[in-house]
Amino acid sequence: MSVLVIAEHDNKNLKSSTLNTISAAEKLSEDIHLLILGNKIEDLAKSSKSIQLVKKVIICDHEKLENQIPELSSPIISNLAENYSHILAPSSTFGKNLLPRVSAQLDVTQISDIIGIESQDTFIRPIYAGNAISYVQTDQKINLMTVRPTSFEKCEEAGGDAALENITFIDSEVKTTFVNREVSKSDRPELGNARVVVSGGRGLENSDNFKLLYDLADKLNAAVGASRAAVDSGYIGNEYQVGQTGKMVAPELYIAIGISGAIQHLAGMKESKVIVAINKDLEAPIFNIADYGLSSDLFQAIPEIIKELDLLNQIES
Amino acid sequence: MKVLVAVKRVVDYKVQIRVKSDNSGVETQNVKMSVNPPDENAIEEAVKLKEQGLANEIVSVSIGDDKSQDVLRTSMAMGIDRSILVKSQNTLEPLAVAKTLKIIIDKEKPDLVLMGKQAIDDDSNQTGQILSALLNWPQGCFISNLKIENNKVFISREIDEGIENLETSLPAVLTCDLRLNTPRFASLPNIMKAKKKPLETIDIDTLGIDTSSKIKTLKVIEPPKRKAGIMVNDVKELVQKLKYEAKVI
Numbered sequence: 001m002s003v004l005v006i007a008e009h010d011n012k013n014l015k016s017s018t019l020n021t022i023s024a025a026e027k028l029s030e031d032i033h034l035l036i037l038g039n040k041i042e043d044l045a046k047s048s049k050s051i052q053l054v055k056k057v058i059i060c061d062h063e064k065l066e067n068q069i070p071e072l073s074s075p076i077i078s079n080l081a082e083n084y085s086h087i088l089a090p091s092s093t094f095g096k097n098l099l100p101r102v103s104a105q106l107d108v109t110q111i112s113d114i115i116g117i118e119s120q121d122t123f124i125r126p127i128y129a130g131n132a133i134s135y136v137q138t139d140q141k142i143n144l145m146t147v148r149p150t151s152f153e154k155c156e157e158a159g160g161d162a163a164l165e166n167i168t169f170i171d172s173e174v175k176t177t178f179v180n181r182e183v184s185k186s187d188r189p190e191l192g193n194a195r196v197v198v199s200g201g202r203g204l205e206n207s208d209n210f211k212l213l214y215d216l217a218d219k220l221n222a223a224v225g226a227s228r229a230a231v232d233s234g235y236i237g238n239e240y241q242v243g244q245t246g247k248m249v250a251p252e253l254y255i256a257i258g259i260s261g262a263i264q265h266l267a268g269m270k271e272s273k274v275i276v277a278i279n280k281d282l283e284a285p286i287f288n289i290a291d292y293g294l295s296s297d298l299f300q301a302i303p304e305i306i307k308e309l310d311l312l313n314q315i316e317s
Numbered sequence: 318m319k320v321l322v323a324v325k326r327v328v329d330y331k332v333q334i335r336v337k338s339d340n341s342g343v344e345t346q347n348v349k350m351s352v353n354p355p356d357e358n359a360i361e362e363a364v365k366l367k368e369q370g371l372a373n374e375i376v377s378v379s380i381g382d383d384k385s386q387d388v389l390r391t392s393m394a395m396g397i398d399r400s401i402l403v404k405s406q407n408t409l410e411p412l413a414v415a416k417t418l419k420i421i422i423d424k425e426k427p428d429l430v431l432m433g434k435q436a437i438d439d440d441s442n443q444t445g446q447i448l449s450a451l452l453n454w455p456q457g458c459f460i461s462n463l464k465i466e467n468n469k470v471f472i473s474r475e476i477d478e479g480i481e482n483l484e485t486s487l488p489a490v491l492t493c494d495l496r497l498n499t500p501r502f503a504s505l506p507n508i509m510k511a512k513k514k515p516l517e518t519i520d521i522d523t524l525g526i527d528t529s530s531k532i533k534t535l536k537v538i539e540p541p542k543r544k545a546g547i548m549v550n551d552v553k554e555l556v557q558k559l560k561y562e563a564k565v566i
Contacts, residue, residue: 070446070456071449071455071456074450092477093458093459093474093475093476093477094476094477096442096443096446096458096459097446097456097458097459097476098446099446100411100442100443100444100445100446100447100450101446101447101449101450101456103411103412103443103447104412104415104446104447104448104450104451105450107412108412108531109410109411109412109413109531109532110411110412110441110443111532112440112441112442112443113440113442122535126440126540127343127438127439127440127537128328128334128343128437128438128440129437129440130540131333131334131539131540132334132336132343132537132538132539132540133537133538133539133540134534134536134537135534135535135536135537135538136532136533136534136535137532137533137535138531138532138533140531174455175455175485175486176455176456176457176483176484176485177483177484177485178481178483179471179482179483179484180481180482181476181478181479181480181481181482182479182480182481182482183478183479184479192477196565196566220566228495231496232495232496237479237480238461238475238479238480238494238496239475239476239477239478239479244437244440245355245434245435245494245495247477252565253559253563253565253566263330263331263333264330270540270543273565274559274563274565275543275546276555276559287546287548289543289546290546291543291546291547291563292546292547292548292549292555292558292559292563293546293547293548293549294548294549294551294552294555295548296551296552301552304552304553305552305555305556308552308553308556309556309566312556312560312566
């Protein structure tokens with residue numbers, strides 16, 4: 001049977017989470033279809049056709065789909081469902097907002113945030129903030145799943161030549177209107193996708209001090225993250241939060257600065273390959289999972305790291 | 318306006334959970350249990366709406382065994398007027414939870430349903446969305462701000478890119494983020510008063526819905542442990558290790 005992947009995008013480009021989700025779909029079927037619901041997405045559809053693993057790109061292009069209101073997009077997905085054994089969406093706020101509605105419409109139980117695929121009907125997912133790993137099996141007529149992007153590699157974007165199918169927009173009565181999005185612009189890499197993440201916690205003490213962290217991040221070409229405590233304290237926006245109720249990240253290098261390491265934070269970053277913790281409190285739980293710990297005042301340590309990195313660069317050049 | 322708040326009883330967020338030795342699940346016996354944290358935000362928001370004169374009745378509902386009375390009493394100590402416990406011995410999946418809530422909602426006819434965006438035990442993040450679809454009411458998920466004026470509902474949702482602002486109308490289903498508000502502590506006099514507030518019990522078997530599990534848990538295991546790391550003495554050593562040992566910079 002075929003597998004349907006719901007694309008996450010901004011009407012111009014696919015989000016990298018879509019590429020991770022396609023890789024997950026590859027473990028289930030060779031016949032992967034990518035569904036793009038959006039507005040003015042002709043170019044996006046064309047570029048998506050070249051994704052090697054995708055056999056067919058299905059698009060529904062309508063002005064009402066511009067802002068991804070789930071009440072409008074979910075019936076379109078449900079309407080296609082009978083052709084598929086599995087429907088996958090990234091486990092981002094986009095997928096979490098959307099796919100459970102399809103679950104209601106199809107009357108099947110969705111499996112959230114899978115991190116592994118054992119077989120066509122057996123999946124692995126974290127529970128209790130990743131403090132336990134659950135193996136679940138289902139024999140439902142169709143499997144709906146959200147996929148944790150960091151658990152699957154990104155698929156190749158080039159080399160393919162998928163078929164393209166246009167489907168008609170089905171209108172639904174919707175009482176919600178989109179007002180706007182407050183999105184912070186940054187030249188730094190995307191948090192969910194960066195090779196290096198530099199994260200700050202309450203130890204930074206205020207939003208001005210986060211500038212120190214930005215300097216270090218820029219030096220390392222890193223994304224910036226934050227603990228819930230730092231976001232709650234208003235030091236930085238919610239889109240930077242790493243943790244159980246924020247973003248899941250798994251970079252090559254995660255540097256936690258002034259973060260104590262609450263269970264909820266660890267849930268979002270403990271799959272990182274190398275973890276560095278800098279904290280003056282030697283008892284901070286973050287040190288229990290760090291590969292390299294430094295007990296030091298962060299206001300001294302950060303400028304020193306920047307200096308050392310500059311020295312290294314000088315030696316190399 | 319009448320507000321219904323859905324509340325789940327979960328292992329307290331501060332507890333370091335343990336996987337059962339037979340790998341059948343997570344140990345929940347003799348462990349501190351509490352209101353699911355974002356459900357507390359939902360309770361707080363309902364109480365605030367009543368204090369502002371926007372809500373005239375606020376009701377909480379939970380699905381679970383007799384012990385779930387605790388979390389309903391807590392909600393009433395925070396200011397909820399009355400509670401409903403739908404008694405179920407089995408743990409329900411989100412679809413079954415939403416179907417159960419829909420029956421309670423058809424009976425209670427609230428104008429607004431609030432609940433946490435996800436339960437911190439199974440981390441599914443589904444129930445509000447499913448319920449909204451079943452009721453065909455507007456959905457507002459992961460909200461960190463709510464304003465209701467003349468039947469219009471203005472919400473800010475926390476999304477991966479930042480904040481999304483939407484306008485919708487009642488009735489609606491809204492799921493709450495932890496940043497929506499700061500839940501109040503129940504004072505001792507209010508805890509005493511809550512003991513006298515009405516708590517209705519309904520047996521789930523009388524509702525006539527399929528609540529059987531569609532998903533079988535084969536096993537639950539502990540996550541792989543990270544190998545112990547080292548403490549470095551200074552920044553110089555740290556940068557050297559990252560460069561030449563871990564080779565990540």
